[in-house]
Amino acid sequence: MSEAMQVEVNPQVVKKHLAHHFDTMQQQFDAGKLGMWLFLATEVLLFSGLFCAYGVYRALHPQIFQFAGLYLDPISGLINTIVLLTSGFTMALGVRFAHTGNRKGLSVCLILTMLGGFGFLGIHGYEYFGKYRQRLLWGTNYHPTVAPDGQKLLPAVGLIPPLARPKPIEAAPWHHLTLMGKRGFNVVHSNLAPAPIGVQGVVSKAKLPAPTGPYSQPNNVQIFFGAYFLMTGLHSLHVIIGIGLMLWLLIRNIRGDFGPSYFAPVEFVGLYWGIVDMVWMFLFPLLYLAH
Amino acid sequence: MSAVNIPPKPKLNYLNCDKTIRSWLLTLDHKRIGVMYLISTLTAFFVGGMLAEVIRTQLLVPKGLIFHATKHMSSFAAYKHYNQVFTLHGIIMVFMVLIPIIVAGLGNVVIPLMLGAKDVAFPRLNLISFYLYAGGAVMAIVSTVCGAVDTGWTFYTPYSITTETYVCFMVGGIVMIGFSSIFTGINFIVTIHKMRPPGMTWFRMPLFLWGIYATSIIQVAATPVIGVTLLLLILERVMHIGFFNAALGGSPVLFQDFFWFYSHPAVYIMILPAMAIISEIVPTFSRKHIFGYEFIALSSLAIALIGFLVWGHHMFVNGQSAELDTIFSFLTFLVAVPSAVKVFSWMATMYKGAIKLDTPMLYAISFIILFTVGGLTGVILGCIAEDVVLHDTYFVVGHFHYVMFGGTIIAFLGGLHYWWPKITGKMYNETMGRITCVLLFIGVNVTFFPQLIVGAEGMPRRYASYLPQYQGYMIASTVGAYIQLVAFLMMAGYLIHSIFRGRKAPDNPWGGATLEWTAASPPTHYNFDDTPLAIEDCYDYSYIKYDPAIDGYVRTDMPAKPAEEPETAPAHG
Numbered sequence: 001m002s003e004a005m006q007v008e009v010n011p012q013v014v015k016k017h018l019a020h021h022f023d024t025m026q027q028q029f030d031a032g033k034l035g036m037w038l039f040l041a042t043e044v045l046l047f048s049g050l051f052c053a054y055g056v057y058r059a060l061h062p063q064i065f066q067f068a069g070l071y072l073d074p075i076s077g078l079i080n081t082i083v084l085l086t087s088g089f090t091m092a093l094g095v096r097f098a099h100t101g102n103r104k105g106l107s108v109c110l111i112l113t114m115l116g117g118f119g120f121l122g123i124h125g126y127e128y129f130g131k132y133r134q135r136l137l138w139g140t141n142y143h144p145t146v147a148p149d150g151q152k153l154l155p156a157v158g159l160i161p162p163l164a165r166p167k168p169i170e171a172a173p174w175h176h177l178t179l180m181g182k183r184g185f186n187v188v189h190s191n192l193a194p195a196p197i198g199v200q201g202v203v204s205k206a207k208l209p210a211p212t213g214p215y216s217q218p219n220n221v222q223i224f225f226g227a228y229f230l231m232t233g234l235h236s237l238h239v240i241i242g243i244g245l246m247l248w249l250l251i252r253n254i255r256g257d258f259g260p261s262y263f264a265p266v267e268f269v270g271l272y273w274g275i276v277d278m279v280w281m282f283l284f285p286l287l288y289l290a291h
Numbered sequence: 292m293s294a295v296n297i298p299p300k301p302k303l304n305y306l307n308c309d310k311t312i313r314s315w316l317l318t319l320d321h322k323r324i325g326v327m328y329l330i331s332t333l334t335a336f337f338v339g340g341m342l343a344e345v346i347r348t349q350l351l352v353p354k355g356l357i358f359h360a361t362k363h364m365s366s367f368a369a370y371k372h373y374n375q376v377f378t379l380h381g382i383i384m385v386f387m388v389l390i391p392i393i394v395a396g397l398g399n400v401v402i403p404l405m406l407g408a409k410d411v412a413f414p415r416l417n418l419i420s421f422y423l424y425a426g427g428a429v430m431a432i433v434s435t436v437c438g439a440v441d442t443g444w445t446f447y448t449p450y451s452i453t454t455e456t457y458v459c460f461m462v463g464g465i466v467m468i469g470f471s472s473i474f475t476g477i478n479f480i481v482t483i484h485k486m487r488p489p490g491m492t493w494f495r496m497p498l499f500l501w502g503i504y505a506t507s508i509i510q511v512a513a514t515p516v517i518g519v520t521l522l523l524l525i526l527e528r529v530m531h532i533g534f535f536n537a538a539l540g541g542s543p544v545l546f547q548d549f550f551w552f553y554s555h556p557a558v559y560i561m562i563l564p565a566m567a568i569i570s571e572i573v574p575t576f577s578r579k580h581i582f583g584y585e586f587i588a589l590s591s592l593a594i595a596l597i598g599f600l601v602w603g604h605h606m607f608v609n610g611q612s613a614e615l616d617t618i619f620s621f622l623t624f625l626v627a628v629p630s631a632v633k634v635f636s637w638m639a640t641m642y643k644g645a646i647k648l649d650t651p652m653l654y655a656i657s658f659i660i661l662f663t664v665g666g667l668t669g670v671i672l673g674c675i676a677e678d679v680v681l682h683d684t685y686f687v688v689g690h691f692h693y694v695m696f697g698g699t700i701i702a703f704l705g706g707l708h709y710w711w712p713k714i715t716g717k718m719y720n721e722t723m724g725r726i727t728c729v730l731l732f733i734g735v736n737v738t739f740f741p742q743l744i745v746g747a748e749g750m751p752r753r754y755a756s757y758l759p760q761y762q763g764y765m766i767a768s769t770v771g772a773y774i775q776l777v778a779f780l781m782m783a784g785y786l787i788h789s790i791f792r793g794r795k796a797p798d799n800p801w802g803g804a805t806l807e808w809t810a811a812s813p814p815t816h817y818n819f820d821d822t823p824l825a826i827e828d829c830y831d832y833s834y835i836k837y838d839p840a841i842d843g844y845v846r847t848d849m850p851a852k853p854a855e856e857p858e859t860a861p862a863h864g
Contacts, residue, residue: 020817021403021410021486031412031485038477042515049519049549053534056545064540139531139539220540226532230523 005029005099010261017262029264036268040275043238047279050231054286057223068224069291070148071136073127077288080123081280087116088277095270098263103253106266110250113273117243124236131225138229142222228287235283238276245269304716304813319414322814324421325399326714329707331425332392336700339383340779345376347738347772350765355756366756373755374441375456381444382461386468387428389699390557393564394510395424395475397706398503400714402479404807404814405497407488407823412481416474423471430464433457443753445550448535448543452527459528462521469514469521472560476510479503488806490824497805497829498587502567505591509556509563509598517553520546544609551602559598561695562662563591565702566633569655572705573637574830575803576652577644581830583636590629597626607678616675623673630666634659649801650724654705657732661697665690668743683753686746692739701735704728704782711786712800716813717793723785731778738771797843805829808844 007025014025022028058065094109135143249269252258258266305322315323349357358373360366399417403410411417434440434457442451442458451458483504487496524546526532533539535546574581581587603611603619611619637659646652668690672678681687712718741764746752750761757765799808806829810818836847 019414021408021412021414023822027485031481034484035413035416035477035481038480038511042473042477042511045512045515046519049516049523052549053523053545056542057540060542061540139533139536141531220533222533223540226534230526230532 005033005267007263008261010259013259013261025261029267032264032268033271036271040271043275044279047231047234047282050227050234051282051286054227054231057227058290061218061220061223063218064221064224065290067148067218067291068221068228069287069289071131071134071144072228072288072290074288076123076127077284080120081284083116083119083123084277084280087113087120088273090116091270091273095263095266098258098266099260101259103256103258106253106258107250110246110253114243114246114250117239117246121236121239121243124232128229131228136225137222138226139222142225144221224290231283231287235276235279238279242269242273242276245272302811303815304811305816306716306813308816317418319410319418320816321399321403321411321414321417322714322818324417325396325401327421328391328396328399328424329714331421331428332388332396335383335387335428336392339380339388340776342376342380342383344772344776346373346380347769349373349376349755350757351769353757353759353762358755370755371441374443374753375439377753378440378443379435382431382440382465384695385444385557385561386465387424387431389561389695390472391424391468391475393568393699393703393706394479394503394506394560395420395471397568397703397710398475398479398564401710401807402482402500402503403486404713404810404818405500405805406482406486406491407806407819408482408486409817409819411478412486413478416478420471420474420478423467423474427464427467427471430460430467434460434464445554446521446524447550448524448527448546449537451524452536459525462525466518466521466525469518472510473514473518476507476514479507480511483507488822488824494585494588495829496588498570498581498584498591499567499805501588502563502570502591505595506560506563506567508592509560509595513553513556513560513599516549517557520549520553523549544606544611547606547609548602551605552599555602555605556595556598558691558694559594561699563594565658565662565699566591566630568702568706568709569637569658570633571803571805572651572655572709573640574644574832575709575801576647576649576655577641578647578802578832579640579644580828580832581636582639582642583632584830586632587636590632593629594626597622597629601626604673604678607675608682620673620675624670627666627670627673634663634666648725650719650721650728651705651709651801653725653728653732654701654708657728657735658698658702658705661693661701661732661735665693665695665697668693681746683751684746685742685750685752688752689739689742689746692742693735697735697739701731704731709801710807711789712796713807713810713812713814715790715793716796717789718796718800719789719793720785723781727778727781727785730781731775734771734774734778736771737774738768741765741767741771797841799835799844800842802832802835802837802844804832804835809846 007029009025018025018028022031090109090112094106094113097103097105097109131137134146135141136146137143246269249258249266252265305320315327318324318327345357349355354360355370355373358369358376360369399411437460438456440446440454440456440458440461442454442456446458446462483496483500523532523534527535531539534541535543537543570581570587601619601622603615604623607616607619637655668686672681672687672690708719708724745761745764745768748761748764750757750764796812798810798812800812801808804827806823807814809823834847835844837843838845
């Protein structure tokens with residue numbers, strides 16, 4: 001299934017790292033690699049359940065995604081994409097260094113990759129915090145304090161200004177939000193005129209109708225934020241696990257475990273990090289470019 | 292080469308090489324992990340079985356014998372307990388018994404032995420997978436103690452979101468068991484790919500391995516979806532995320548789609564390994580080469596693949612479009628074809644064979660009969676017009692119990708009796724085994740056939756009370772359940788007796804030709820002294836002869852060249 005990566009034969013390494021039930025290091029490496037690919041397939045399937053739900057809801061309610069997508073800042077998403085892809089590059093470089101036995105290079109690459117992971121999480125956390133301040137949350141917790149044009153609806157929580165400030169669009173103040181019961185649902189639909197950004201979509205900003213009064217957002221915008229937090233949250237969890245794995249690799253590398261005859265763990269974490277990157281490559285356009 | 296078969300000197304085997312508790316709990320030996328799985332799943336089977344007896348006892352009288360309205364309790368409150376009982380029965384039997392019992396229980400013990408390997412590819416992952424299973428079981432117990440779930444094992448939304456019972460714990464436990472199942476699947480796929488002995492090509496593998504391979508593919512490909520679905524259900528309850536809640540813009544039907552996308556393939560996770568066991572037992576006890584090896588092998592894969600495309604047949608009455616109904620119905624009929632290929636191949640294997648009606652073979656024959664009933668009633672339900680009438684009736688209950696109990700459990704018992712001498716090194720009482728098997732066969736039919744009839748007459752499933760006109764059938768069904776209970780108690784008796792008092796088992800008591808019978812009974816810690824060569828046909832019985840001195844079979848001679856098509860093995864035994 002993948003081109004055979006040759007494992008050099010080194011009797012000392014064999015003695016130290018070959019498990020009793022394998023005949024050769026090559027067999028052990030190939031088995032591990034197949035297992036890792038299968039595991040990554042299950043990871044993809046895990047996310048694909050969420051992608052599937054996203055697809056169903058996007059097909060059912062396109063207006064939600066067009067509207068709510070305005071709240072996300074594609075610039076910060078793009079920065080995150082660049083950060084994560086760079087870390088993917090340093091990880092792949094690290095795997096190459098492991099093959100060639102460059103211990104120092106591997107350590108540097110692992111540290112750089114971890115920094116990339118932390119950077120990604122940092123930017124993402126900042127974005128989450130912004131969403132939290134504006135109460136752009138999932139399900140019953142969706143009580144937006146800001147319209148997509150940035151106009152305040154209710155006093156914002158916290159002090160730090162949001163990073164992901166949506167691009168302003170011309171619209172009237174938006175004040176139809178009502179609350180119903182403490183465990184009831186945040187009823188966000190109104191009987192007012194349909195949204196200028198509705199099913200038909202925004203043709204161009206200039207062509208928006210002149211503000212003639214309060215406009216409504218589409219029903220059930222919270223679905224989008226449910227998807228946003230679930231998908232990016234699960235992805236961030238994978239990033240955190242990946243950083244932990246790299247720390248483990250770094251310690252083992254400093255101890256001198258890896259070399260041309262034993263590099264399986266580095267290779268497998270590299271594959272894992274590749275999947276983390278790949279999932280993000282789907283998440284970014286689906287969420288940040290949704291409008 | 293009779294030297295191999297000299298009664299072994301008192302030799303250390305995997306059971307007695309290290310006797311501390313710690314050596315069992317932290318073992319990486321696939322046989323010990325398999326035995327731990329067997330003990331856990333059989334314990335779960337006992338609990339689930341007793342819950343089934345409670346259900347059957349409740350239904351002895353129309354108003355309910357155990358849970359019914361009293362002075363202190365309304366019928367609504369009383370019947371809620373009945374809901375909890377059948378839900379627990381379903382959850383335990385599906386997730387804790389049927390899915391792991393053959394693959395993780397028997398499979399763990401047998402697969403590396405059949406491959407002539409020392410262990411599975413990832414022994415540590417194997418142990419992790421066992422503890423995930425155990426952890427899931429603990430969470431299920433916590434949930435049951437705090438407030439047993441009453442949603443039915445399907446956890447359909449919206450009720451599973453609103454019920455006050457402890458759905459989150461139960462579902463969390465099932466997610467853990469799901470990951471255990473994924474890891475087992477990964478382990479076995481890699482083991483079968485990378486650890487076959489020299490000479491064993493794909494089409495020289497024992498059919499048990501083909502069945503497990505197909506099962507593992509389903510486990511790896513379907514289980515993540517139930518994982519994320521149940522995770523979403525937890526988040527739905529905890530965070531009100533709204534994906535499956537119509538009031539928040541979600542879709543409950545999406546839950547059903549997700550659920551059955553896993554849970555229908557999961558049915559094949561249960562039945563494929565059962566078929567795999569039968570494919571081993573039937574040729575061994577017919578002393579005849581398996582008929583249609585390639586067809587049996589590939590039909591397992593066909594079932595695994597088509598099984599992914601039929602989930603919609605659980606949702607014929609939920610508003611799915613007529614076009615989808617038609618497609619799913621057609622695919623459901625299609626999946627019957629590879630199943631029938633297997634049944635016909637087993638029949639053809641037995642035809643003109645020298646059949647020995649030992650206990651495993653009796654179970655195999657029971658399986659073929661019961662599975663045929665279960666499979667054909669499934670085809671009836673796959674027909675849209677009939678399903679609209681029979682949906683959610685006892686006919687469905689009868690159908691899937693014929694497949695799950697008459698299929699999976701009966702085949703598991705066949706496999707357990709087949710490999711019992713290999714696992715424990717002891718022979719059980721053959722007469723008792725045969726009597727129990729016949730009794731169980733009668734019990735299964737007496738229990739589940741009336742359910743088919745009463746369902747066709749219109750009795751809904753999952754009801755705690757029923758109309759008086761159904762009482763005759765219900766009593767018959769309950770009597771059948773008691774017969775099964777007696778049979779299982781007898782089985783537990785003679786199996787436990789055999790561990791302590793049983794005759795020492797020869798290495799090859801049945802005359803099987805697969806590699807596990809060349810290992811000692813019970814095997815040593817590393818299974819084989821040296822890696823065996825699997826050049827011969829593993830269904831060629833011509834050179835395996837009975838030796839009365841050890842009451843077992845020996846290899847008289849290795850064929851000089853692997854015979855290409857040994858169609859006519861001389862009948863012997």
